[in-house]
Amino acid sequence: MQRAVLLAGAVLALALAAQASAEIIVSGNDNKRALVNGVNTVVRNPQPDTLAVISFTNGEPRLVGEVQAPHSVIGPPNSIAVTPDESLALASSAEKLDPSDPGKTVPDNRVSVVDLKASPPRVLATLEVGAGPSGIAINPAGTLALVANRNGGTVSVLRIAGNQVSVAGTVPIGAATTGVSGVVFTADGRHALVTRDNDSIVSVLQIEGETVTKLDRDLTVGVRPYSISASPAGWAVVGNVGRSANNTGDMDTVSLIDLSREPFRTIDTITVGPTPEGVMASPDGVHAVTVVHNGSSRAPADPLRGRAMVKLLKVEGGRLRVVAEAPAGDWVQGMAFSRDGRTLLIGNMADRQIGIYQVDGNTLRATGQTLPVNGGPAALGTAAAPRR
Numbered sequence: 001m002q003r004a005v006l007l008a009g010a011v012l013a014l015a016l017a018a019q020a021s022a023e024i025i026v027s028g029n030d031n032k033r034a035l036v037n038g039v040n041t042v043v044r045n046p047q048p049d050t051l052a053v054i055s056f057t058n059g060e061p062r063l064v065g066e067v068q069a070p071h072s073v074i075g076p077p078n079s080i081a082v083t084p085d086e087s088l089a090l091a092s093s094a095e096k097l098d099p100s101d102p103g104k105t106v107p108d109n110r111v112s113v114v115d116l117k118a119s120p121p122r123v124l125a126t127l128e129v130g131a132g133p134s135g136i137a138i139n140p141a142g143t144l145a146l147v148a149n150r151n152g153g154t155v156s157v158l159r160i161a162g163n164q165v166s167v168a169g170t171v172p173i174g175a176a177t178t179g180v181s182g183v184v185f186t187a188d189g190r191h192a193l194v195t196r197d198n199d200s201i202v203s204v205l206q207i208e209g210e211t212v213t214k215l216d217r218d219l220t221v222g223v224r225p226y227s228i229s230a231s232p233a234g235w236a237v238v239g240n241v242g243r244s245a246n247n248t249g250d251m252d253t254v255s256l257i258d259l260s261r262e263p264f265r266t267i268d269t270i271t272v273g274p275t276p277e278g279v280m281a282s283p284d285g286v287h288a289v290t291v292v293h294n295g296s297s298r299a300p301a302d303p304l305r306g307r308a309m310v311k312l313l314k315v316e317g318g319r320l321r322v323v324a325e326a327p328a329g330d331w332v333q334g335m336a337f338s339r340d341g342r343t344l345l346i347g348n349m350a351d352r353q354i355g356i357y358q359v360d361g362n363t364l365r366a367t368g369q370t371l372p373v374n375g376g377p378a379a380l381g382t383a384a385a386p387r388r
Contacts, residue, residue, distance in 0.1 A: 022055045027052040027373050029050045031043065050069065070096060072095045076239075082383045085142060090145055107127040113126070122366055127158065129156035130147070131149055131151035132150035132152060138185075143159070144158065146212070155173055168210050179199065181225075182194070182226045190208075217240075223253075225226045227277065230280065231288070236259055252274055271324075276293075277332065278335055293308055308332040309328060329350060330347055333378050339357075347380055349374065353373065
C-alpha cells in the first residue's frame with residue numbers, strides 16, 4: 001500500500017511539473033466581425049468574444065481553457081499581454097457594438113484582467129481606460145502595463161501588484177486623431193515605443209517606476225506604423241501598413257529600430273508586401289516575422305486579391321532581410337513564438353483558426369496543423385522573452 005501511495009505521489013508530482021513547465025499563449029477571439037465577400041462586416045447578434053488559453057508543451061500546442069471577455073480585431077494584433085510569471089493576461093477591447101444600432105460599432109474603453117492560474121480561467125476585473133484601447137504591453141518586471149488608446153491619443157498606465165491591476169495614470173501622446181496603436185517596452189523596462197499610424201511616427205516614452213513621460217524624440221519609420229515588437233537583443237521591428245484602408249495593393253514596409261544605444265533610431269526599412277498587419281520578434285534575438293495581408297481579405301474576383309503570407313525576417317549587421325515565407329489564411333492577424341523560437345502560431349481571423357508553423361534557422365514551414373477557436377483570432381499574446 002505504501003509503495004502504491006508513493007508511486008501515485010510520484011506520478012502526480014511529474015504531472016504538476018509538466019504543467020508548470022508548459023508555456024501559456026492566449027488568443028483573443030472577436031465574434032463581432034466577419035469577412036463577407038471581401039467586406040469587413042459587423043455581425044448582428046454575435047456570440048460573445050472569447051479568450052482561449054493555449055498550453056504549449058514540448059512543441060505541441062493544445063487548448064486548455066476559455067473565458068468570455070470583450071476583444072476586437074480593430075487595431076494591431078498586439079492587444080493581448082501576459083505577465084512574466086504567466087499568472088495574468090490583459091486583453092484590450094478597441095470597439096463594441098453600438099447600443100443604439102447593433103449593425104454598427106463604437107469605440108470601447110475596456111481592458112480585461114484574466115486569471116490564468118484558475119481552471120477554467122476567469123475574469124478578475126474589467127478596467128476602464130482611454131477610447132479605443134488597442135496595443136498592450138507588460139514590462140519585464142511584471143509590475144507595469146501600457147495600453148495604447150487608438151481613439152484617444154493617449155497611453156494608459158496600469159499598476160500590477162499580484163492579481164490586482166489598477167489604472168495608475170494617463171500619458172498624452174497627441175491629438176485623438178494621431179492613431180496611437182501599438183506599444184512595447186524595451187528589454188530593460190526603462191523605455192517604451194508607441195506607434196502613431198495617422199502621424200507616421202514612433203514616439204519614445206521614458207519610464208521611472210510608475211512615472212511615464214513622453215520624450216521629445218519621435219522616430220521616422222514608414223507610412224502608417226501600426227504593429228511593433230521589441231527583441232531581447234536590443235532592436236525593434238515596426239509594421240508600416242501604408243494606405244491599407246484604401247486597399248491600394250501597393251507594397252508596404254517593415255522598419256528596424258536600434259535600441260542598443262540612446263538615442264534610439266531607425267536604421268533600416270525594407271519592402272515586404274501589401275499590408276504587414278503584424279510583426280513579432282523571435283526570442284532567438286536574430287529573427288522576426290511579419291504577417292502580410294496581400295489583398296487576401298478582398299473579394300475572390302478582385303484583381304488585387306492575393307494569398308496572405310507569413311514572412312520570416314533576419315536581423316544581421318543592422319539590416320533586415322526576408323529569408324523565408326509561407327502561406328497563411330485569409331485576414332491573418334496575431335503571432336506568437338514558443339520560448340525556443342522554433343514554433344510559431346498565426347491567427348487566421350476569417351478561418352477562425354490558428355495555424356502552426358515550424359522555424360529552423362532561416363527556414364519557415366507551415367505544418368498544415370491548426371487549432372480551431374471560438375471566434376476570429378484577432379491577437380495572440382505570451383510572456384515576453386527574457387533579456388539577452
